[in-house]
Amino acid sequence: MDPLYIKNSSLIDLYDKIKSGERAGFEDGLRLFHSNDLLMIGKIADHLRRERNGKDTYFTLNQHINPTNICRNSCLFCAFYRKEGQQGGYRLSLDQIRRKLLDRIQEDIHEIHIVGGLDDGLPYDYYIDVIRLVREIRPKAHIKAYTAVEIAYLAERSGKSWGSVLDELIDAGLNTMPGGGAEMFSSRVKRKLFMDKLTAEEWLKIHALAHERGVHTNATMLYGHIETYEERVMHLLRLREAQDQSGGFLAYIPLAFHPENTKLHKLPKATGFDDLKNIAIGRIILDNFPHIKAYWVMLGKKMAQIALSFGADDIDGSVVEEKIYHMAGSDSEQMLTRKQLIGLITESGFIPVERDALYNSVNREVA
Amino acid sequence: MNARLNQIEQKILKKERISAQEGLVLFNNADLLTLGFLSNFVRTALHPHRRVTYIIDRNINYTNICVAQCDFCAFYKKVGSPEGYVLKKDQIARKIEETIALGGTQILMQGGLNPALKIEFFEDLFRFIRNQYPTIRIHSLSPAEITYVAKISRLTLEQTLIRLKEAGLASIPGGGAEILVDEVRRKLNANKTTTSQWLEVMETAHHLGMKTTATMMFGHIETLEDRIEHLVRIRNLQDKTGGFTAFIPWTYQPNNTKLGGEKASAFDYLRTLAISRLMLDNVPNIQVSWVTMGAKIAQVGLQFGGNDFGSLMIEENVVAAAGAGFRLSLDEIKRQITDAGYEPHQRDMEYNLLN
Numbered sequence: 001m002d003p004l005y006i007k008n009s010s011l012i013d014l015y016d017k018i019k020s021g022e023r024a025g026f027e028d029g030l031r032l033f034h035s036n037d038l039l040m041i042g043k044i045a046d047h048l049r050r051e052r053n054g055k056d057t058y059f060t061l062n063q064h065i066n067p068t069n070i071c072r073n074s075c076l077f078c079a080f081y082r083k084e085g086q087q088g089g090y091r092l093s094l095d096q097i098r099r100k101l102l103d104r105i106q107e108d109i110h111e112i113h114i115v116g117g118l119d120d121g122l123p124y125d126y127y128i129d130v131i132r133l134v135r136e137i138r139p140k141a142h143i144k145a146y147t148a149v150e151i152a153y154l155a156e157r158s159g160k161s162w163g164s165v166l167d168e169l170i171d172a173g174l175n176t177m178p179g180g181g182a183e184m185f186s187s188r189v190k191r192k193l194f195m196d197k198l199t200a201e202e203w204l205k206i207h208a209l210a211h212e213r214g215v216h217t218n219a220t221m222l223y224g225h226i227e228t229y230e231e232r233v234m235h236l237l238r239l240r241e242a243q244d245q246s247g248g249f250l251a252y253i254p255l256a257f258h259p260e261n262t263k264l265h266k267l268p269k270a271t272g273f274d275d276l277k278n279i280a281i282g283r284i285i286l287d288n289f290p291h292i293k294a295y296w297v298m299l300g301k302k303m304a305q306i307a308l309s310f311g312a313d314d315i316d317g318s319v320v321e322e323k324i325y326h327m328a329g330s331d332s333e334q335m336l337t338r339k340q341l342i343g344l345i346t347e348s349g350f351i352p353v354e355r356d357a358l359y360n361s362v363n364r365e366v367a
Numbered sequence: 368m369n370a371r372l373n374q375i376e377q378k379i380l381k382k383e384r385i386s387a388q389e390g391l392v393l394f395n396n397a398d399l400l401t402l403g404f405l406s407n408f409v410r411t412a413l414h415p416h417r418r419v420t421y422i423i424d425r426n427i428n429y430t431n432i433c434v435a436q437c438d439f440c441a442f443y444k445k446v447g448s449p450e451g452y453v454l455k456k457d458q459i460a461r462k463i464e465e466t467i468a469l470g471g472t473q474i475l476m477q478g479g480l481n482p483a484l485k486i487e488f489f490e491d492l493f494r495f496i497r498n499q500y501p502t503i504r505i506h507s508l509s510p511a512e513i514t515y516v517a518k519i520s521r522l523t524l525e526q527t528l529i530r531l532k533e534a535g536l537a538s539i540p541g542g543g544a545e546i547l548v549d550e551v552r553r554k555l556n557a558n559k560t561t562t563s564q565w566l567e568v569m570e571t572a573h574h575l576g577m578k579t580t581a582t583m584m585f586g587h588i589e590t591l592e593d594r595i596e597h598l599v600r601i602r603n604l605q606d607k608t609g610g611f612t613a614f615i616p617w618t619y620q621p622n623n624t625k626l627g628g629e630k631a632s633a634f635d636y637l638r639t640l641a642i643s644r645l646m647l648d649n650v651p652n653i654q655v656s657w658v659t660m661g662a663k664i665a666q667v668g669l670q671f672g673g674n675d676f677g678s679l680m681i682e683e684n685v686v687a688a689a690g691a692g693f694r695l696s697l698d699e700i701k702r703q704i705t706d707a708g709y710e711p712h713q714r715d716m717e718y719n720l721l722n
Contacts, residue, residue: 003376004380039400039407042400043404046400271662271663271703271706272665273666274706302633303663305634306633306664309399347635349399
């Protein structure tokens with residue numbers, strides 16, 4: 001028996017539909033984005049989250065390496081990239097990367113996350129060598145590296161196929177791929193904001209190739225710029241379709257656009273309502289994705305904690321030296337300790353599970 | 368436990384008052400979304416329209432010299448400190464003129480317990496403001512300051528309030544309530560007023576026809592029981608007088624304070640906001656605190672019992688000294704409200720709509 005406040009909700013039919021196991025369609029997704037019944041949207045998402053993950057809430061201890069911020073692309077929403085010779089541009093040597101890894105070698109890091117720019121000044125082999133180096137220094141850590149955009153770039157640079165580049169990277173030690181670079185699948189948005197990047201089809205194809213090779217990947221959506229609700233829902237539905245085919249996606253991560261220091265700085269920041277709707281509606285539409293991540297570096301720890309009650313079951317990790325979002329004005333801390341992460345999760349009534357990159361539980365006794 | 372929660376939920380949905388015990392059961396056991404639904408139910412019953420209000424006013428901290436020296440405060444300076452100040456009349460006048468230029472309707476003057484400032488100082492200042500800026504409402508002096516002014520001016524509380532009111536004081540902000548449990552106040556070294564002194568100022572003011580607000584500063588050393596006790600004390604007085612227009616729970620800001628510690632989480636904030644709405648069935652308005660929680664959580668707070676976005680706060684120094692760094696423009700406040708599906712309306716202290 002649903003209480004009055006549920007029964008009287010304008011979304012009650014959708015709640016019943018989802019509870020009966022039916023999938024949300026395009027119109028349902030639109031209705032959810034247009035609705036201001038935030039609590040009810042949360043309730044539907046929370047229902048699905050509990051069905052799939054119970055109270056388990058994942059976190060990990062990871063290290064981010066951004067090897068270069070020199071990028072031949074000039075995406076309007078990005079505050080991270082620099083051009084060759086421009087102030088603030090950097091390119092880490094393999095030795096510098098080695099030092100960064102060794103600096104934290106005592107820590108029980110499960111995952112090394114590597115993404116950077118499309119740097120014409122670096123040889124193709126550098127990108128492969130970075131992976132090999134990490135594998136050498138951290139033989140047990142999971143290496144999550146290079147977005148689909150970087151894979152396509154490396155293929156272009158080397159004249160190799162996407163598949164061969166992936167094979168070489170896997171051979172060097174790559175385990176999984178991050179979900180970045182998906183941005184917004186709409187070709188309208190792409191023309192306006194990230195001309196040089198991959199089309200939706202290309203991005204999805206590269207992920208499918210990874211999945212074929214047993215490499216799990218994540219998926220993202222960049223929201224809060226010029227996109228429409230229709231475009232958001234289409235993006236989610238395309239991800240769901242791809243997942244139906246391959247089953248290779250681990251987590252979906254909605255990313256709020258941070259306008260500061262980008263060419264779109266006049267756009268307002270995403271609101272709290274929009275952040276929570278994106279988490280919740282992601283959970284509702286992507287019923288075949290095992291995990292929905294509230295990436296605290298982007299959301300801030302306050303919103304990330306609240307997102308756990310709105311469908312998210314992963315809060316990501318203790319991230320050291322995250323540059324991409326912080327250069328765009330994210331005011332979140334650079335790091336949360338294991339204790340703080342566990343505290344955020346436990347306080348919200350969920351069960352913290354320290355995970356590796358494949359969501360296997362590790363360090364049960366510590367948690 | 369579920370049966371117990373259900374029973375309390377039914378009471379709320381029948382618009383019955385819940386007891387302190389029941390409030391505590393909810394606080395300890397109800398999940399976040401349930402507290403949201405229940406508080407939103409009560410909020411919607413009290414405010415069926417889709418309005419969210421805000422006020423344009425300015426905090427003017429006329430002095431930072433304070434003898435109270437509370438452990439949770441990062442603003443005060445001791446008597447004789449080279450950093451101590453008392454604002455001059457022309458400085459205050461300039462701040463008021465800036466406030467009027469920004470569409471402001473009110474000033475909130477709060478400072479410290481400064482032994483040099485007796486009642487004549489305030490009478491003179493309020494008269495000056497009333498004569499110079501008749502459209503500006505003087506919503507000023509927390510109960511701690513009023514108690515202290517009465518003491519050093521050798522007046523009764525009532526005499527003090529009558530004289531301040533005659534000089535132009537229109538209403539009293541609810542600051543300095545902290546947690547209205549004496550044991551907690553002692554531990555915080557909040558020696559400025561006892562619980563009963565704080566309540567007495569408000570009761571006297573209400574009897575004189577002055578409206579006031581009430582606050583709660585939480586997330587330091589208090590227990591959930593203490594928070595509930597605080598809410599019950601406000602509710603009891605409101606039953607007697609009806610003089611509170613709004614309640615504002617906000618989180619302790621630990622930076623640069625003697626007490627130190629961590630900031631309360633967003634989870635704790637939203638729950639406390641919701642519990643405030645549920646317990647204070649007789650206080651018409653609940654404010655969200657974007658100054659301490661940021662715009663995002665404040666906006667989400669509109670689904671957890673909040674129906675007012677607080678003030679544009681042209682100037683704020685006290686929580687800023689303790690690490691609350693959020694700033695919002697008027698357009699941004701309106702956008703936050705609209706984006707959540709509500710209509711923004713400017714209001715005055717008594718919640719009359721101004722647009």
